[in-house]
Amino acid sequence: MAHQLPRDLTRPVHIGSVQIGGGAPVVVQSMTCTDTHDADATLAQVRALADAGCDIVRVTVPDEAALKSFGRVCAESPVPIVADIHFDYRLAIGAVRAGASKLRINPGNIGSWDKVDAVIDAAGEAGAAIRIGVNAGSLERDIAEREDLSQPEKLVASSLRFVEHFEGRGFTNIVLSAKAHSVLTTIDTYRALSRELPQVPLHLGVTEAGTVRQGTIKSSVGLGILLAEGIGDTLRVSLTADPVEEPPVAWGILECLGIRRRGPELVSCPTCGRTQVDLIPIAQEVERRLQTVTKPISVAVMGCVVNGPGEASDADVGVACGRGTALLFRHGEVIRKIAEEDIVDALMEEIEQL
Numbered sequence: 001m002a003h004q005l006p007r008d009l010t011r012p013v014h015i016g017s018v019q020i021g022g023g024a025p026v027v028v029q030s031m032t033c034t035d036t037h038d039a040d041a042t043l044a045q046v047r048a049l050a051d052a053g054c055d056i057v058r059v060t061v062p063d064e065a066a067l068k069s070f071g072r073v074c075a076e077s078p079v080p081i082v083a084d085i086h087f088d089y090r091l092a093i094g095a096v097r098a099g100a101s102k103l104r105i106n107p108g109n110i111g112s113w114d115k116v117d118a119v120i121d122a123a124g125e126a127g128a129a130i131r132i133g134v135n136a137g138s139l140e141r142d143i144a145e146r147e148d149l150s151q152p153e154k155l156v157a158s159s160l161r162f163v164e165h166f167e168g169r170g171f172t173n174i175v176l177s178a179k180a181h182s183v184l185t186t187i188d189t190y191r192a193l194s195r196e197l198p199q200v201p202l203h204l205g206v207t208e209a210g211t212v213r214q215g216t217i218k219s220s221v222g223l224g225i226l227l228a229e230g231i232g233d234t235l236r237v238s239l240t241a242d243p244v245e246e247p248p249v250a251w252g253i254l255e256c257l258g259i260r261r262r263g264p265e266l267v268s269c270p271t272c273g274r275t276q277v278d279l280i281p282i283a284q285e286v287e288r289r290l291q292t293v294t295k296p297i298s299v300a301v302m303g304c305v306v307n308g309p310g311e312a313s314d315a316d317v318g319v320a321c322g323r324g325t326a327l328l329f330r331h332g333e334v335i336r337k338i339a340e341e342d343i344v345d346a347l348m349e350e351i352e353q354l
Contacts, residue, residue, distance in 0.1 A: 005230025006194045010201040013129050013173055016080030016101040018055050020129075020175055020234050021201030025260050026227065027234035030246045031058040031084065039069035043076055045243070050078045053247035053262055058082040058104060058236075067094045074099030082131070089115035096126040102175075104131040107162045108140045120171045129173045131203055132166065134158045136180035151180065152188035156196060163197055175234065176200045179207035183222040194231045201233035208238065215239040216249050224253050248291075261296040264351075267315055268301040275303035276323040277340045285344045290351075297354055299347065300329070317350045319343055330354075 012022030020027050030049050034041040036059055046057045061070050061083050074081045082102040083095035089110050092103050103123055107116045123130050134155055143154050143161075155178040166174050176197065178189050186206050193202060206222045209215035219237040226232050237249040254260040268283040269275075283301045290299065300318025302309075309320045309327065319326040319338070326343050328335045330350055338346045 006198065007201075007230055007233050009198050010233055011172060011199050013175055013201050015056050015082070015129055018080055020203075024233070026232060026254055027055045028053055028247055028250045028254070029056045029058060029082070029234060029236050030054050030243045030250075031236070032060070033243055036060055036062065036066040036073070037069055039072045042069065042073050046073060046077050046079070046081070048244050049247060052244045053251050054079060056080045056082055056102070056234075058084050060084040061091050061095050063088075064091065064094065067091070067098050070095060070100075071098035074101075085110075087111075089119050092119040093122040096122050096128045100126075100128055102129040102131060104133050106133045106135060106138055107165075108134070108158065109138055113165070116165070117169065120166060120169055123173070124171055129175060130166070130171070131175040131177060132159065132162045133203075134162070134176075134178040135207060136182075136185065137207075150188075151182070151185050152192060155180065155185075155189045156192045159193060160196060163200060172199075174200060175203050177203035177205060179205050181206065181208040183218050186222045187225055190226050190231055191229070202231060204232040204235040205238055211240045212245055215241075219249060220253055224257065227253065227259060228257055263294050263296065264290045265298045266290060266301065267298060267318070269303045271303050274306060275321070277303065277321040277326065277343075279303040279321065282340075282343050286347060289344070289348055293351060295351070295354060297351065299351065301343075301347075316354060317347060319347060 008023040010021035013020045018027060032042055032045045034045050036042055042059060049057050056079050059073055059081055080101035082104055083100035084104045085092040085095060087109055092105055110116050136151060136155060139154055139158055143158050159176055159178050163176060178193060180186050183206060190202060204223050204226055206218050209218045223235055235250055237246045239246050251262045266287055271279050286301055297316040300315035302320045305322060313329050313332040318329045324340045326338055328338050328346055
């Protein structure tokens with residue numbers, strides 16, 4: 001019998017029609033950055049995120065006035081909606097009553113345990129899940145001030161405190177995150193959580209990861225290592241950018257690890273002095289056109305005759321370029337020779353026929 005991965009051992013938690021944990025496919029999510037009071041703008045961004053690959057989407061509920069438009073977002077969204085709540089427990093209760101499939105709260109900033117318990121009870125009555133979101137920047141004071149604990153140990157201690165309280169009240173419909181901006185802290189924390197709380201689905205993320213370039217690198221390293229070890233049931237890649245930039249990075253991480261596939265894989269060489277076509281703009285245009293393709297295929301764009309034919313023939317469809325020309329391959333067979341200016345159109349025509 002094959003050894004089970006940590007994510008196979010977690011409890012299944014249902015967020016509307018989407019399952020997190022229990023061996024389900026790793027779930028991709030992101031968060032809107034619109035004004036939630038503007039339901040039209042928020043719904044437009046939710047739909048854009050769903051089109052980009054999100055299975056669920058998180059929406060902030062900043063005040064009571066936002067609850068009405070939030071309810072409309074929940075009702076009309078193509079994917080389950082998570083309510084992001086801070087400080088006011090009454091907003092969490094209002095959000096689940098408005099249709100949230102899941103709450104994201106940091107119990108440490110909600111207030112007294114009585115207030116946390118009121119949120120737990122409301123979620124239980126509504127059948128909503130809760131993500132316990134612990135963050136390195138907002139730990140409870142008694143834990144944050146402990147000099148005998150490392151940062152990962154503080155995050156784990158806070159997580160254990162909250163999970164034990166929730167489970168002690170009989171509420172197990174929980175997902176847990178414990179985020180930091182440090183990649184190494186993130187890895188150490190989630191490894192420990194997977195050992196200490198093997199039953200709880202884990203939401204992975206490197207918080208405040210940075211702009212597209214830096215955030216992609218940090219998320220790919222930190223989340224990639226954990227996912228490769230079988231740790232993590234859902235993830236959000238956090239970027240200082242349009243949130244629609246986030247799901248493709250998340251999917252790229254999952255696809256590189258062979259965990260989950262949504263669309264094409266582009267195989268292209270870095271170019272060198274042997275390349276005799278203008279390969280970079282060709283590969284970039286192929287990549288751009290592939291953004292609307294959801295077939296789980298491999299597409300090769302290779303620049304010369306050294307590795308090109310082998311790589312192209314291994315792909316579902318591909319080209320191996322020569323002097324101003326290319327050989328077009330499909331499933332290892334050469335179809336025809338094409339001119340440099342026809343490469344992109346020829347590839348896309350073959351992809352449409354697959």
